[in-house]
Amino acid sequence: MSKRSIPDNPEIDNSGADKREPTPSGELPEVLPGVLPGALYIVATPIGNLSDISDRARSILATVDLIAAEDTRHSAKLLHHFSIKTPIISLHDFNEADRSRKLISKLSGGDSIALISDAGTPLISDPGYLLVKQARAAGLTIIPIPGPCAAITALSAAGLATDRFIFEGFPPAKSGARLTGFRKLRSETRTLIFYESNHRILASLADMATVFGDRQAVIAREMTKRFETIKSDKLSGLIQWIEQDEKQKLGEFVVILAGADSAMLQAAEIEQAQVLLNKFLVEISPGLSLSQAVSLVVELTGLKKNQVYDMALKIGKEIEQGKD
Numbered sequence: 001m002s003k004r005s006i007p008d009n010p011e012i013d014n015s016g017a018d019k020r021e022p023t024p025s026g027e028l029p030e031v032l033p034g035v036l037p038g039a040l041y042i043v044a045t046p047i048g049n050l051s052d053i054s055d056r057a058r059s060i061l062a063t064v065d066l067i068a069a070e071d072t073r074h075s076a077k078l079l080h081h082f083s084i085k086t087p088i089i090s091l092h093d094f095n096e097a098d099r100s101r102k103l104i105s106k107l108s109g110g111d112s113i114a115l116i117s118d119a120g121t122p123l124i125s126d127p128g129y130l131l132v133k134q135a136r137a138a139g140l141t142i143i144p145i146p147g148p149c150a151a152i153t154a155l156s157a158a159g160l161a162t163d164r165f166i167f168e169g170f171p172p173a174k175s176g177a178r179l180t181g182f183r184k185l186r187s188e189t190r191t192l193i194f195y196e197s198n199h200r201i202l203a204s205l206a207d208m209a210t211v212f213g214d215r216q217a218v219i220a221r222e223m224t225k226r227f228e229t230i231k232s233d234k235l236s237g238l239i240q241w242i243e244q245d246e247k248q249k250l251g252e253f254v255v256i257l258a259g260a261d262s263a264m265l266q267a268a269e270i271e272q273a274q275v276l277l278n279k280f281l282v283e284i285s286p287g288l289s290l291s292q293a294v295s296l297v298v299e300l301t302g303l304k305k306n307q308v309y310d311m312a313l314k315i316g317k318e319i320e321q322g323k324d
């Protein structure tokens with residue numbers, strides 16, 4: 001059983017039922033329970049500036065029975081800075097399956113555990129998914145302690161659309177796989193957020209330019225640290241900027257890319273359809289019927305059949321005029 005004392009008001013059960021009593025003004029009072037026995041805490045930690053840690057995160061880390069960390073040596077520095085002496089154990093990509101089973105056993109026995117990553121919010125391009133999934137399946141209490149996240153921090157200052165966005169994490173390490181992944185996102189109209197390492201940043205930006213064209217993008221590096229840099233430019237400008245200044249390759253990166261413009265996207269799709277129709281009707285298979293060519297192009301582009309048919313009729317007339 002947990003060594004920690006049970007708090008006076010431990011009203012967190014993750015069931016969705018709010019057991020608090022309204023105050024005379026009608027507002028629900030703030031309830032900040034202490035550490036609960038058998039609870040898994042997902043604790044966000046600073047991404048650079050140690051002052052960004054919350055009082056609640058510090059209290060949880062100092063009070064739980066055990067801390068599971070991505071890199072114990074790295075996290076030991078954080079804990080030492082705040083004089084936190086809680087035992088720490090590793091949980092990373094290479095041991096997560098086995099370690100998660102053991103941690104679930106400890107949680108089931110009443111121990112409270114805090115999960116942290118090297119920086120930021122756990123599970124966001126970091127280990128912890130298997131542990132949380134298993135804890136959820138076991139019916140255990142899981143309590144998030146919110147805080148820093150590099151992706152959201154960078155997006156908030158990027159000046160690109162924030163109403164709709166997607167987070168893609170780290171692109172594949174090899175260029176071929178990276179290009180394939182980017183092509184799947186070429187028509188995505190939401191703002192795109194990626195993480196990237198310093199030794200792949202230039203290659204990744206070059207592949208983005210190949211697939212997405214010279215779109216507006218933002219690079220954020222060394223977030224919340226002394227040399228924090230947030231640079232906005234076209235992809236070509238960002239590539240040139242990094243190539244001309246080796247210091248801009250330092251640190252880990254958040255790359256934020258503007259989504260596809262719907263009008264430009266539609267124009268590109270129409271242009272692609274016209275090219276394909278010309279190939280099918282003139283260059284590749286001149287004997288192909290108009291309806292067959294239209295069906296193929298609709299399947300390849302996703303455009304409406306009537307729209308493609310009208311384009312095909314126009315091309316057909318131009319072919320006939322060329323024969324006269």
